[in-house]
Amino acid sequence: MLTNDHGRRLRRMRLLRQMKQSHLGELMGVDQATVSRWERGILDLSEAQWTAVCRLLAGPLGSAQDVALKRLVESSMRKVHLVCDRTHCLLAASAPRQAEWRTGLSEFLGKSLLVYASPEILAADVTLQGLGWHDGQLDSLEIDTGPNADVKLPIFQGRMLWERIMLADGAPARLVTTIA
Structure with missing residues (x-):
């Protein structure tokens, strides 16, 4: 439950x-x-x-701007994915990001990725409210990640950039890019 x-x-x-x-x-x-x-x-x-x-x-990407955003994420040569900022449900992912996963995209699309988060990601997510993330006072944040040891959706030690963007319907989304 x-x-x-x-x-x-x-x-x-x-x-x-x-x-x-x-x-x-x-x-x-x-x-x-x-x-x-x-x-x-x-x-x-x-x-x-x-x-x-x-x-x-979680906000199906339906407007022209959202469809363009999804296409840009999916065609990116970087390890990037887009999630609903409130539910963490996956909206789109690039091929390099999907290549890290041991299961196909359909397994994760529309599902919350929070269950796969490493302790560092969970800790960073908890700090967002205090930083003004949800109030629009902060629109990007770099975080260090550690491994999660998950077989289906592994997360490796590195650095990520979180960028908060609004979808056409006003729902907040998070663009997650591996930068190191």
């Missing part, structure tokens, strides 16, 4: 999409009251439900 924090994140994502609880419930195969209980933290979402919600609400 997932935490109450997921309920707050679910509500923010749903409101960004300007979607009613009843519509989300219909898409998820539950009633509006269940969505309301999820958002209030009364009822926990299962891991599978959270993954499904991320796929529905």
